[in-house]
Amino acid sequence: MPREINISVVIPVKNGERYLDSVLKAVFAQEVDAGFEVILIDSGSKDKTKDIAKDYPVKLLEIDGRSFNHGLTRNYGISKTQGEYVVLMTADAIPYNKHWLAKLVRSLKTDAQVAGAYSRQIPHQDARPLTKIRINRLFTASKLRRESQLIGDDAYCKLSAQGKYFFGNFDNVSSCIKKLVWKKIPFPKTDFAEDLEWAKCVLEAGYKIVYEPESVVYHSHEFSVLGWYRKNLVNYSKLYSLFGFCAVNNVYKLVRNFIIYTIRDTYFLCKGKNNLKIILANIYLIPLYAFSAVLGQYRGFKANTHPRSQ
Secondary structure (H helix, E strand, O other), X not given: OOXXXXXXXXXXXXXXXXXXXXXHHHHHOOOOOOEEEEEEEEOOOOOOHHHHHOOOOOEEEXXXXXXXXXXXXXXXXXXXXXXXXXXXXXXXXXXXXXXXXXHHHHHHHHOOOEEEEEEEEEOOOOOOHHHHHHHOOOHHHOOOOEEEOOOOOOOOOOOOXXXXXXXXXXXXXXXXXXXXXXXXXXXOOOOOOHHHHHHHHHHHOOOEEEEEXXXXXXXXXXXXXXXXXXXXXXXXXXXXXXXXXXXXXXXXXHHHXXXXXXXXXHHHHHHOOOOHHXXXXXXXXXXXXXXXXXXXXXXXXXXXXXXXOO
């Protein structure tokens, strides 16, 4: 007799054939003491995504790609779920082992105040050396479990901008939320960082957010120099608007951080398990990526303080 569905996994996807088979294979291999379902929301794939989906017992929802929105599309998927706990993933986040799901849901089951939990991320096994360095610097690379909850009316206000960002971090690359909380606080309509906005709202409503490093996924992206500039511009524009956080707000910090990033990444490239050939093939890229990062961070700050006129 099939177990009652207690967990729903929702995965938005578009042209995700590169990783989707590995993702679904790992999801359906999970060892978890609950019934679960998997829902894919396809927004106009032109590759073999839907053919791959047919090989697994998933529910496939299709939407017009033009209507995709990071917040609203996830809301749509969640509205079709049966589970008490909703796991949100991206189509390139591959569970590291058979315990990813159980570890992710654990905090929500054992603590009524927890609204959401999110996983640790490690680079894909075929990631480039500089990508591995970048991923291992993120909040989501830490091996230390964290709980965030506001205690006292002015607790949040006393935090620095960077402290607010760290405190309110959340990531729908691999996360789990309580459906009852989502019904009160759905994801906002936004083209980026719906997870951060949602976490900020649930924390302000008195709930807890948990970073669960024992739940692990492979996840990383390979950016061009221009792509890394654009990523930083969008990221830091959002971080400033949500938390008032900026890494680069003047030319002095732009130059200073460029030098710091270049030295830091060169150190980690040479310190890591890379042979001389790999070091020489990547070291010249470090200042290019460092400059694209700081320029994007600076322009992201400027986008908020000096918005374009309509």
